[in-house]
Amino acid sequence: xxxxxxxxxxxxxxxxxxxxxxxxxxxxxxxxxxxxxxxxxxxxxxxxxxxxxxxxxxxxxxxxxxxxxxxxxxxxxxxxxxxxxxxxxxxxxxxxxxxxxxxxxxxxxxxxxxxxxxxxxxx
Numbered sequence: 001x002x003x004x005x006x007x008x009x010x011x012x013x014x015x016x017x018x019x020x021x022x023x024x025x026x027x028x029x030x031x032x033x034x035x036x037x038x039x040x041x042x043x044x045x046x047x048x049x050x051x052x053x054x055x056x057x058x059x060x061x062x063x064x065x066x067x068x069x070x071x072x073x074x075x076x077x078x079x080x081x082x083x084x085x086x087x088x089x090x091x092x093x094x095x096x097x098x099x100x101x102x103x104x105x106x107x108x109x110x111x112x113x114x115x116x117x118x119x120x121x122x123x
Contacts, residue, residue, distance in 0.1 A: 003079050015083050027080050027091055034073045034098040037066045074099065 005013045005026060018026070041063060052059065084091055096102050 002076065005080075015079050018083070020087060020089075023080065023084060023087070024089065027077065027084060028094070030073050030077050030080070031091070031094050031098040034070055037070050037073075038098065038100055040066050041070070070099075 003015050005015050005018055005022075007013070007022075013022075015023070043059075048059065081091060081095070096104075
């Protein structure tokens with residue numbers, strides 16, 4: 001698990017050594033990105049506007065990119081949240097909103113689970 005934070009200027013910090021404010025800002029930035037991407041994923045990708053055609057927007061490709069980015073954020077945010085918990089910060093509500101987990105309790109997926117043990121060790 002990555003424990004180094006790289007800021008916009010390329011400076012590297014151990015997540016544990018970030019100031020409270022910097023840690024909060026980093027977590028909020030990731031959560032805000034996840035929220036925006038989540039809202040985009042709720043849009044109908046089959047709808048294509050004239051502007052999409054003119055500007056060469058491929059909504060299916062954008063959707064695929066958004067899905068990959070949300071997965072990346074979900075994987076990246078864990079050490080930040082762990083450090084925040086150590087410091088007594090609570091991002092529970094923000095996490096539930098950003099990752100569409102407004103109901104408390106186990107997730108009930110509508111998709112069939114076809115994951116094999118081997119899949120867990122890939123990539």
